[in-house]
Amino acid sequence: MDKLLYINGEWTGNNLEKIKVLNPADGDLVGTVASAGKEETRAAIESAHEAFGPWAKLTAYDRAAYLDKLYDLMIEQKEEIAELMTREMGKPMKESLGEVQYAASFIKWFAEEGKRVYGRTIPASAENKRMQVLKQPVGVVAAITPWNFPAAMITRKLGPALAAGCPIIIKPPKETPLTAIKLVELCEEAGFPKGVVSLLTGSSSLIAGELMESDIVKKITFTGSTEVGKMLIEQSAKTVKNVSMELGGHAPSIVLEDADLEKTVKGIIASKFRNAGQTCICINRVYVHEKIYDEFTKKLVEETSRLKVGNGLEEGTDIGPIINRDGYEKIKKHVDNAVEKGAECLLGGKGQDEGNACFFEPTVLKDVNHDMLIMNEETFGPVIPVQKITSDEEGIKLANSSPFGLAAYIYTESMSRGTHLVEGLNYGVIGWNDGVPSAAQAPFGGLKESGIGREGGTEGMEAYLETKYVSIVI
Known part of the structure; x- marks a missing residue:
């Protein structure tokens, strides 16, 4: 399966170097994609620039009609998209199908x-004045997306950008470009005008470098590591770009003694082991009150x-492979370090290195503390470290000790104590007795070093709009 770039409504790049995409579950070749460089990136930028004026002038109803068609196509072909996602990323098919539905919900x-x-009219300060506020599209948008949610992290940016009137250039990661290409094929089938949607696969440094240098690209939206996000923010200063950054996390969960244990365990497992723990908002640290700690x-x-590890294409699989060897080695390092420093491994703790693929057993660690790497760094794997706490305040203090502030979780049946925890936690997304809080209609984003701006909800729309104030003397 050889796939090309999509620029100005054309598939191009036959003459370019190709990048192999491998299945992380067995190392098999899934397909190849073209590797874009500076020239191709500049061409995508120019075509998006040409498309901006006509696309922005369409009515919101006209733009919605294109998006509705894209939504219908995604639902019609959800099994095909899901299988492709599982083959290039590894997550179980049931999760891939869920992601396609989730991705489509943003559209x-x-x-x-x-x-x-909506704009608005402001009460004027003089009889002969009229004061107005207009909302207009920000301009050409470049979206740089991660491998762990190959569809949803694209549509969460694609949907609002296109709805607002902004053309978008998509740069997916080298690990999972094929799902992105499939989505752009559906955009083409939906009839989006030339230049409104572009796709560039290949070297992140070359492509991102051109996008950041261009004064035509008015907005960068990025989901990925805090380290890379900081670099992009710094580069964006040269042309004062509008930026949205959804960066790293290290999500805590506080479990109080009045929690419903069945509900709590179910929620924590749903959060932690989704995508083999390779999600930015999965629970990374669990703080449990001493009164219910052992139970x-x-x-x-x-x-x-009860969770089953295996190839995501096999029925019954709950946990698929780790995306690559670097990810596997980090998980192993965190578990080994915790055990060496006194943590008790109650379950799992071992990996399966099969040469072309790496898997890691679902793991539960007891009696961890903040001297251990796993309580200070994001593991991005199927490991739950549990630490005992004696009070609500101790839980809040430990949870807030991280420089990250993307997502946090609390489990309590007390309205007053839950409210106290929610208000005390410095996190942008909080699940209260809910391990899966994300939804298209809700704002998503972090505090501190976990990012800038919000995606989803009405806030997600605002991220692609500029505010223009007009004062008129009549």
Whole structure:
């Protein structure tokens, strides 16, 4: 399966170097993609620039019609998209199908939200004045997306950008470009005008360098590591670009003694082991009140032990492969370091290195502390470290000790104590008795070093709009 670049409504790049895309579950070749350079990136920027004026002038209803068609195509072909996603990324098919549905929900939501972009009239300061506020599209957008959610992290940016009137250039990661290409094929099938949607695969440094240098590209939206995000923010200063950054996390979960244990364990497992723990908002640290500590860990181990590790294409698989060897080695390092420093491994703790593929057992660690790497760094793997706490305040203090502030979770049946925790936690997304809080209609983003701006909800639409104030003397 050889796939090309999509620039100005044409598939191009036959003459370019090709990059192999391998299945992380077995090392098999899934396909190849063209490797774009500076010239191709400049061509995509120019075509997006040409498309901006006509696309922005369409009515919100006209733009919504294109998005509605894209949504229908995604739902019609969800099995095909999901299988492709599993083959190039490794997540179980049931999760891939869920992601396609989730990804499509952003297209549906923003098709409608684009019709609700309102300006306003301000009471004037003089009889002969009229004061207005207009909302207009920011301009050409470049989206740089991660490998762990190959569809949803694109549509969460694509939907609002297109609904607002902005052409978009998509740069997917080298690990999972094929899902992105499939989505752009559906954009072509939906009839989007030339230049409105572009796709560039290849070297991140070459492509991102051109995007950041260009004064035509008015906005960068990025999901990925804090380290790379900081570099992009620094580079964006040269042309004062509008930026949206969804960066790293290290999500804590606080479990109080009045928590419903069945609900709690179910929620924590749903969060932690989704995508083999390779998500930016999965629970990375669990703080449990001493009164239920032993009971909680026992139930957690019982439920976790039922999870099946394997190829995502095999029926019954709960946890697929680790995306690459670097990710596998980091997980192993975190577990080994915790055990060496006194943590007790109640379940798992071992990896399966099969040469062309790496898997890691679902793992539960008891009696961890903040001297261990796993409580200070994002693991990005199927490991749950559990630490005992004696009070609500201790839980808040430990949870807030990280420089990251993307997502946090709390488990309590007390409205007053839960409210106290929510208000005390410095995180942009909080799940209260909910391990899966994300939704297209809700704002998503972090505090501190976890990012800038929000995606999803009405806030996600605002991220692609400029505010223009007009004062008129009549």
